[in-house]
Structure formats: C-alpha cells, structure tokens
Amino acid sequence: MTKTEVEIYDVAIVGGGPAGLNAALVLARSRRLVLVIDEEMPRNHVTRESHGFLTRDGITPSDFRRIAKEQILEYPSVRFQSGVVTSVIGSDGDFLLQLESSEVTVRSRKLLFATGMKDALPDIEGLSEVYGTSAFVCPFCDGWEWRDRQISVIAPNDSSMHYVKMISGWTKSLTLLTNASLLTVEQRAELSIHGITLVEESIQRIESQQGYVSRIAFNNGRFIECEGIFFVSTLVQSTKIPEIMGCNMSNNGPVMKVDTDSMGRTNVPGVYSAGDASGSPFQLISAASSGATAAAAIQLDLLDEEWNMVN
Missing domain, CATH: 3.50.50.60 (FAD/NAD(P)-binding domain)
Incomplete structure (x- = not known):
C-alpha cells in the first residue's frame, strides 16, 4: 500500500467494544460499508468473566469479542482494522481519518466514536x-x-x-x-x-x-x-478526538462524557457517540444497546440524505 491510498466507507467506527461491535452488526445488516478501527486494549481486558448480558453471562471478554467478530464478518460489507486513530479532519459526508503507523487514510461519510473509558487506578x-x-x-x-x-x-x-x-x-x-x-x-x-x-x-x-x-x-x-x-477508580476518556472536533462535553458525575441526543448524535453533524464514552451505564449490555441505537440513527440519516439527493 502507498501513502496516497484512501479507503472509502459509509461509516467508520472507532472502538471495537460492545458498543462498536453492535453498531457494526446493525449497519452491516443495513447494507452499509463499515470499517471498525480498534486498538484492542479494552477497559475490561483484565476481567476474567463478563456478567449481566443475557445469554452471555459468564463469558470472557475475549470470547465475547471473538464471537461478535465471527458473526459480523458473515456480512461482506464490514472490515476490521487494528490501530489507533490519531486525527480526524473534514466534515459531515467526508471525514478523513489518519491511523497511527498506517499508510492508509480512511474516508467515511459518518463517524461513530465507541471508544469507551479507561480506569486510572x-x-x-x-x-x-x-x-x-x-x-x-x-x-x-x-x-x-x-x-x-x-x-x-x-x-x-x-x-x-x-x-x-x-x-x-x-x-x-x-x-x-x-x-x-x-x-x-x-x-x-x-x-x-x-x-x-x-x-x-x-x-x-x-x-x-x-x-x-x-x-x-x-x-x-x-x-x-x-x-x-x-x-473507586478514576475514569478518563480513551480519546480526546471528539472533544478536539468540537463535540460538546459535560460532567457525568466525576467523568467527562460526550454529549449526545437520545439516538447518539453529537452536536457535530455526522459525528455520533455510543457506549461508556457518552455516559451510558457502564454495563456491557447497556453499551451494546447504545451502539445499536446510534447505528439506527446513522442509517436513518444516510437514508434521508440519499433520498433527498434524488429530489
């Protein structure tokens, strides 16, 4: 691959935890071209078992992700990329993402942050x-x-x-x-x-x-x-990129969260947030649910744009 190569997607999802994975599944089933970018260092990487998720109670975090990826990859329009997003420029309909140590620039119409939180012990x-x-x-x-x-x-x-x-x-x-x-x-x-x-x-x-x-x-x-x-640990955002892009932030108790509407839309057009980063209850099942909700919003917004382009 050359440094000028650009990959184009409908949606780039930054973060491969339960929120990002469930969003990818919903968008795959919506026939969208999706890239999931994940640094593969989840908050629960030290956890031996995950609980409270119906049908998956007691599953290890690694098995949860493995099964999720296997199911998502049954849909041909999703790709996974290991890496860290270092910068985002552009605006709604044309975001450019640069990945650390990557020769590929990712272009996407919509952008979902599902990056979660980190525990500072x-x-x-x-x-x-x-x-x-x-x-x-x-x-x-x-x-x-x-x-x-x-x-x-x-x-x-x-x-x-x-x-x-x-x-x-x-x-x-x-x-x-x-x-x-x-x-x-x-x-x-x-x-x-x-x-x-x-x-x-x-x-x-x-x-x-x-x-x-x-x-x-x-x-x-x-x-x-x-x-x-x-x-009690101190929770911090895993990335500052949403804030740098102008997303409104507010206090969720002692934690800074990305502000969204009920569907995961931020104040920046074309930018969405789901999971722990946007202040959903810090539970596996809650994060997955918010990912599905944000994915539905993204699909509806894309459909509106495409519908109006014909008129």
Whole structure:
C-alpha cells in the first residue's frame, strides 16, 4: 500500500467494544460499508468473566469479542482494522481519518466514536497485581461472585458512603478504607449503625498471592485481612478526538462524557457517540444497546440524505 491510498466507507467506527461491535452488526445488516478501527486494549481486558448480558453471562471478554467478530464478518460489507486513530479532519459526508503507523487514510461519510473509558487506578502498591482477579470496580459486574465474603472497600471521602452502600447489597462483611480521607461525625455514626468497620489510615500496600488479596498493610504498621476488594477508580476518556472536533462535553458525575441526543448524535453533524464514552451505564449490555441505537440513527440519516439527493 502507498501513502496516497484512501479507503472509502459509509461509516467508520472507532472502538471495537460492545458498543462498536453492535453498531457494526446493525449497519452491516443495513447494507452499509463499515470499517471498525480498534486498538484492542479494552477497559475490561483484565476481567476474567463478563456478567449481566443475557445469554452471555459468564463469558470472557475475549470470547465475547471473538464471537461478535465471527458473526459480523458473515456480512461482506464490514472490515476490521487494528490501530489507533490519531486525527480526524473534514466534515459531515467526508471525514478523513489518519491511523497511527498506517499508510492508509480512511474516508467515511459518518463517524461513530465507541471508544469507551479507561480506569486510572489509585496509586496503591500491589493494587494492579489483584485488579481483575480479586479487586474490582463494579459490584453489578462482579458482586455476585464475592457475595457474603469479607470485602474491603477503598473509596475516597467524596464517594465513600455511596459506594459502600452499593457493595452492602452483596455482603455485610465490609470494611471501609478511606486511605487517609476523614469522614464526618455523621458518616461515622451511619457506618456504625450498619456494622461497617472504618479504617482511615493511609494504605501502604496490598499483599496477595497469584492475584488473590490476603491482607492490606497500613503505614502505621497495622494490617487487616480480607478476601476481596472493591475500589473507586478514576475514569478518563480513551480519546480526546471528539472533544478536539468540537463535540460538546459535560460532567457525568466525576467523568467527562460526550454529549449526545437520545439516538447518539453529537452536536457535530455526522459525528455520533455510543457506549461508556457518552455516559451510558457502564454495563456491557447497556453499551451494546447504545451502539445499536446510534447505528439506527446513522442509517436513518444516510437514508434521508440519499433520498433527498434524488429530489
């Protein structure tokens, strides 16, 4: 391939997670020429099993993607490209995408961002070693497997009460670790009423064996034993390109999300967003659903344009 080669598509989908994959399926069935560009580093790459998706409960993320791609590739109008989009120029009807380390420029009529979020883990020694095996961020995804176990909840002051209340739906054997953030008198009393142990000392490290936490050590020399951890992470957008292109952004709690209408359209004509990046509930099935919705909007918008071109 030469540096002047251009590939032309109806829709370029940036991101190959559940939102991007479901969008690709709907658009393939709509007889659209689609390119899915994916860096293949999903947020859930450390997760052993995915849950809450009807007919796919307990599937591994890698198997979910493999099966999805196999089904999508039954349609001849979809192609997958591994890579990272570094820039987008152009406007509705004629977007030009440049891929990192690629000699091909992609041209598309419509553009869907389904890039999701990334977890920025708290700076705690040993957390990365247990993340995805015995330390998690989402009780709806992993709470069932850790029901009635001894769980430590690591949460900063501004989210600790909400988060520990969520985890209490799966186990009552809870210890809240605020990592040096101090709670109010009222918050302490509330935890005491519900039988939740509070530790406010600074965490020194998490000790584990083969990914399974054994105990948590504190800077004052104290330690506690636990079987699992749920913690609050900082979520960040996987790409800044929608914002650079002028897409409106807003706060979804502590997270910046891409603003869309109910169908996934952004304020930039021809640009759509689906999945976690646009603030849908951070669940596999929710992301897939928003991808299907955005794909339907794209198809309807393309049909309107094509219909009007004849008149």
